[in-house]
Amino acid sequence: MWVNYKGVMVLVGVGRNASYKIINQLNDELAKKGYLVNPHHKVPIKFLCERYGIDINEARAVLANQKISV
Numbered sequence: 001m002w003v004n005y006k007g008v009m010v011l012v013g014v015g016r017n018a019s020y021k022i023i024n025q026l027n028d029e030l031a032k033k034g035y036l037v038n039p040h041h042k043v044p045i046k047f048l049c050e051r052y053g054i055d056i057n058e059a060r061a062v063l064a065n066q067k068i069s070v
Contacts, residue, residue, distance in 0.1 A: 002042035007068050011059050012052055026051060 008019035027037040049056045
């Protein structure tokens with residue numbers, strides 16, 4: 001499952017521009033490790049949660065409450 005800038009904004013607590021920077025940084029990390037990345041400014045929710053120490057189940061619940069699709 002992928003999360004877009006709106007999801008990053010909610011989960012990490014940053015603004016729109018910062019969320020795009022985070023997505024780009026995380027996708028760069030994934031690309032350097034040999035993973036395919038989403039070209040539509042999205043990042044795997046699992047990787048985002050791992051890097052920011054967020055419980056993935058809580059993240060999904062927060063996004064569902066905010067009506068943000070993943």
